[in-house]
Amino acid sequence: QVQLQESGPGLVKPSETLSLTCTVSGGSFSSYFWSWIRQPPGKGLEWIGYIYYSGSTKYNPSLKSRVTMSVDTSKNQFSLKLSSVTAADTAVYYCARETKYCSSTSCATHFDYWGQGTLVTVSS
Amino acid sequence: QSVLTQPPSASGTPGQRVTISCSGSSSNIGSNTVNWYQQLPGTAPKLLIYSNDQRPSGVPDRFSGSKSGTSASLAISGLQSEDEADYYCAAWDDSLNGWVFGGGTKLTVL
Numbered sequence: 001q002v003q004l005q006e007s008g009p010g011l012v013k014p015s016e017t018l019s020l021t022c023t024v025s026g027g028s029f030s031s032y033f034w035s036w037i038r039q040p041p042g043k044g045l046e047w048i049g050y051i052y053y054s055g056s057t058k059y060n061p062s063l064k065s066r067v068t069m070s071v072d073t074s075k076n077q078f079s080l081k082l083s084s085v086t087a088a089d090t091a092v093y094y095c096a097r098e099t100k101y102c103s104s105t106s107c108a109t110h111f112d113y114w115g116q117g118t119l120v121t122v123s124s
Numbered sequence: 125q126s127v128l129t130q131p132p133s134a135s136g137t138p139g140q141r142v143t144i145s146c147s148g149s150s151s152n153i154g155s156n157t158v159n160w161y162q163q164l165p166g167t168a169p170k171l172l173i174y175s176n177d178q179r180p181s182g183v184p185d186r187f188s189g190s191k192s193g194t195s196a197s198l199a200i201s202g203l204q205s206e207d208e209a210d211y212y213c214a215a216w217d218d219s220l221n222g223w224v225f226g227g228g229t230k231l232t233v234l
Contacts, residue, residue, distance in 0.1 A: 059222075061220060094168055
């Protein structure tokens with residue numbers, strides 16, 4: 001059974017950099033896209049970006065200037081750095097695996113496994 | 125303001141059938157498939173429906189999805205108390221070049 005686990009500080013000061021790591025166990029790390037998704041308290045979901053196991057990335061345009069993702073295939077881990085944080089970045093941060101499904105006519109992807117989430121609070 | 129539009133709330137009584145809508149545009153739902161996620165209180169989202177109408181193993185057939193044009197719907201039949209949760213639709217957006225979500229619908233079982 002595939003499991004994802006987020007780890008990192010639960011409290012970050014304004015203007016500093018938020019750093020989280022997601023560790024994947026119980027399944028293959030290769031050939032998948034790995035995403036970060038966040039949810040402010042009481043609000044909806046926001047996709048932050050993804051990283052392919054090879055290291056290629058794609059970020060949400062609204063966060064692109066502040067986001068960096070990296071991958072460590074030797075440890076089955078991928079990481080998120082979000083710089084210059086403000087209170088608006090307070091949220092539960094989830095890591096998730098993106099899986100491809102192909103019908104007879106086309107292929108598409110979806111998030112099939114999620115971590116339990118970790119709350120990051122931005123406050124001095 | 126979410127790119128995909130969902131009603132903020134829905135409700136039904138046990139055994140009833142309810143539907144939740146998700147409205148988008150030509151750059152997301154109109155040109156890509158829709159996925160639905162269920163988020164029980166205090167837990168991570170869980171995949172409920174993928175590629176418009178496919179159910180992952182373990183998801184009861186009471187849950188079904190459909191798509192037409194730039195809108196999609198999630199239907200839940202034989203409503204049960206354990207279905208009380210937040211439901212989110214999601215699709216890839218070709219203009220934004222990223223995933224977009226609906227604002228979520230809170231389902232209450234009366």
